[in-house]
Amino acid sequence: MxxxxxxxxxxxxxxxxxxxxxxxxxxxxWPAIDLFVWGFASMYISKISNYNLLSMLLGGIILWIFVWRGSQDIAVYMLEDFWSKNLYHLFSSPVRLSELLFSVILFAFFRSIVSGIAMAVLAYLMYSFNLLSIPIAVAGISVFLLSLFGWIMGLFVAGLILRYGQRIQVLGWSTVWVVQPFSCVFYPLSALPLWAKSIAVWLPTTYVFENMRAALAGSAVDYSAYFLSFLVSLVLLGVMLLFVYSSFRHSKKTGLLARGD
Amino acid sequence: MNSIEVRSLSKSFGDVKAVDSVSFSVKKGEFFGLLGPNGAGKTTTINMLTGLLEKDSGEISILGKNPNEDWEYVKNRMNVSTAYFPISDVLTVRQALNVYSRIFGVKDYKRKISELLVKFELSHLQDRRIILLSSGERTRVAIAKGLLNDPEVLFLDECTVGLDPDIADKTRTLMREYQKEKGAAIFFTSHYMFEVEMLCGRIGFMINGRLLNVDTSANLKRIIRKTTVEMVVKEGRAKLLRDFLLEEDVDVLFMEDNRVAFEVASSGDRLYRLMNKIFAQGFKLSDLHIKRPTLEDLFIKLARRK
Known part of the structure; x- marks a missing residue:
């Protein structure tokens, strides 16, 4: 590189x-809309049930941005080059696939940081929710692991786009939402039905949000769950990189890379 | 050393053989043209040479290196321009050139970009988004991008499509100057026969994925062996001329009013001897048109023969 x-x-x-x-x-x-809807909803629920949901939901919304941006940005910035037929010029130049992926990941991370900070400020101004009430180590590890999972999802979609082209571009925006219900972003793992739980336990994101809720509630954080989450993410990252490279070779064989359709 | 060397290059898409065992070479400093009808395999060949498409079999050598092994060396010294892919249309002209000058690691890129903007008359458009440009303007941006890294090997795929005659002429002049100044090998595809003839030292004809002929324009035109002659004679003499030509075993194409058209062999002095005989017979001409074979004739002949 x-x-x-x-x-x-x-x-x-x-x-x-x-x-x-x-x-x-x-x-x-979209993050701001989420913040408004869930913020107002949790304020209402708090009023009628005396149960304080606000910090759990807002923490979930803000941290989910890192998965969301990571996944969607990798796919969409890849699609941008398809839409503008720029892949032809990029890959006839000395650019390597690894350089393109690295740059997209870096840029997606930068965007998620900007988006996350903006939403944290908005949540503070609107609901007096202080994201820094999550211990800094927990917040840092969460941001890293969630971003990592976002990149994994983004690489998966990028691999599909490189293999099948623009006809599956809708996956660029939608894929990440498939895992959200199983990631326990807004509710604990125990709230899921058995069949959903059996999916959720395999997702690195589940443990991050479980720990976030524990930290916000002042309970003990399970650091071994982070480690497990990291290991699963590493394996998934390796698999997705292999998939992207295999799709890239496939697109060079079929001519998709040159046509960009 | 040849700048481009291709041996038995083949590529199929399913049952369709897009490029079928093609071999050719382009010398350093040579302007090489590739002609052929749509779907002949020209762009597929360029895509394999530029690394955008994986070949099925065959060997490619660029600047004496195998692009798969010395990929970085080769790609830093080549570039490609095409009328069909207008770089990133989201970016402005200057932004696009900025991005690619970084990618190619161009030193003093600001000066280089300014030079190219002036050369291709793009200075007044530099802050306009590429999507808002006319097709001719986009093509000029693509060519400017192609020259950013002063490539030793430049691929120009139909790059004068959509240019108005004045800019197309300026572009051809710039390409020729660039080739002479840098000693670059230029691989050129076009549908415009006259510009291929004007620019290219050697020309290859590609039909149905096969490279049929590679030679100079003059030699290629000899493939068409006939010259067409059209004569206008005095009233009432056309039939006599036709009969005379038939006696001389000449292929008469048509006779209409005072006009007679016929074909004779282009090679040797057959036409000269025949004309002398016609004049000796006392035929007086009021008009004469001799049409030598052109590349276009050859293109049509080969394309229809497929």
Whole structure:
């Protein structure tokens, strides 16, 4: 990997973001809408049930941004090059797939940090929810593990796009939401029915949100669950990288890379 | 050393053989043209040479290296421009050139970009998004991008499509100057026969995935052996001329009013001797048109023969 090529690709992602309102919009608009809806809903539930849901839900919403952005940005920035037929120029230049993936991941992480901070500020202003009430180590590990899982999901979709092209572009926005119900973002693992629980236990995200709730409730955090989550993520990351590279080779065989359709 | 060396290159898509055991070479500093009808395999060949498409079999050598093994060396010294893929249309002209100059590691890239913007008359469009440009303007951006890294091997795939005659002419001049100045090998595909003839030292004809002929324009035109001659004679003499030509075993194409058209062999002095005989017979001409074979004739002939 060469620094000047990664810098060139980061510049391209930056220009794409600043030139296209959609890319700025999805950093702030949807997370803010989530924050409004769930914030007001939990305030209402708190009123009628004396059960304080607010911090659990807002913490979940803000941390979920890291999975969401990681996954969607990798897919969408890959699709941007399909839409503008730029893959032809990128891959006839010295750019390597690893450089493109690295740059997209780095840029997605930067976007998720900006989006996460903006939502944390908004949550503080609107609901006096302080994200820093989560211990810094727990917050840091959560951001890392959730981002990692977002990249895994993003790589999975990127692999599918490289293999099947734009006809499956809808997966770029939708795939990450398939795992959300099983990730226990807003409710504990124990709340899930058995069949759903059997899926949830395999997801690295489940343990991150379980620990977030424990931290917010002042209970003990299970650090071994983080370790398990990290190990599962590493295995998944390896599998997804193999998948993306295999899809890339496939697209070079079928001509999809040159046609960009 | 040849800048491009291709041996038995093949590529199939399912049952369709897009490129069928193609071999050719392009010398350093040569302007090489590839002609062929749509679907002949020209773009597939370029895509394999630029690493966008995996070959089924055969060997490719660029600048004496195997692109699969010395990938970085090769890709830093080549570039490609095409009218069909207008870089990233989300970006402005300057942004796109900025991005690719970083990717190619161009030193003093600001000066280089400014130079190219002036050369291709894009300075006034530099802050406009590529999607808002006309097709000719987009093509000029693609060519400017193709020259960012001063490539030793440049692939130009139908890159003058959509350019107005003035800009197309300027572009051809710039390409020729670039080739002479840098000694670059230029691999050129086009549907415009006159520009291929004007620019390219050697030309390859590709039909149905096969490379049929590679030669200079003059030699290629000899494949069409006939020259067409159209004569206008005095009233009432056309039939006599036709009969005379038939006696001389000449292929008469048509006779219409005072006009007679016929074909003779392009090689040797057959036409010269025949003309002398016609004049010796006392035929007086009021008009004469001799049509030598062109690349277009050859293109049509080969394309229809497929």
């Amino acid at each position: 060469k620094f000047h090529r990664i810098a060139g690709l980061l510049l391209k992602h930056y220009y794409t973001t600043t030139n296209k309102a959609d890319r700025l919009f999805d950093m702030f608009y």
